[in-house]
Amino acid sequence: MSAAAAVLFDLDGVLVDSRAAIGNSMHAALVARGHAAPPVEQLHRYIGPPLLWAYSQIVGEPIDAPEVVALAAAYRERYRVASLTETLVVPGIVDVLERLGATHALAVATSKPRPYSEPLLAALDLRRHFAFVGAPALDDELQSKATTVCSALDALGCERAVMVGDRSYDVEGAHANAIPAIAVGWGIGDAHELREAEAHVGAPAELPAAIERLLG
Secondary structure: OOOOEEEEEOOEOOOEEOHHHHHHHHHHHHHHOOOOOOOHHHHHHHOOOOHHHHHHHHHOOOOOOHHHHHHHHHHHHHHHHHHHHOOEEOOOHHHHHHHHHOOOEEEEEOOOOHHHHHHHHHHOOOHHHOOEEEOOOHHHOOOOHHHHHHHHHHHHOOOEEEEEEOOHHHHHHHHHOOOOEEEEOOOOOOOOOOOOOOEEEOOHHHHHHHHHHHHO
């Protein structure tokens, strides 16, 4: 494969296991704001899309409603610290990044706002693997995944690319930019949600071969 190929990675659910940090923070915000909070495990399905959208769905209010905005603020107050202490690097992913980084341009394309994604990647010693981190500004949290993927592709300037994700938003964002998607089996989304992906892998070690098939 030529060096003019890029691999874009989603963050939560692909590079890191953030279920505890995000789930516990979402739950704590709901409790703090006086809502009946579902079990933390039931909140995991909201990992991936923008936070305001998630709380809008949970409490049944418009995405710009004051209560939704207040919940997001309460979440961030806890998550700012929890993200750095309760997030785990997916086992085996570092070896894959080192292998791929020798021949490809690597980037992150995440819906997690930059003020949280950059410090998290740095704290987990993952930032060094990526030439660019595509992430929305805090005041542009509703940025579509298609736009985020586009920003990463523009920054890398590679002729060919593939997106690695764990939710349907990642697949849709890839296809909106005319690149294939690889769905991982260790994240949040299930096989049905990810059925439109061009490839599926069950472990990080399977990624290089899947990437080679799509970009070779």
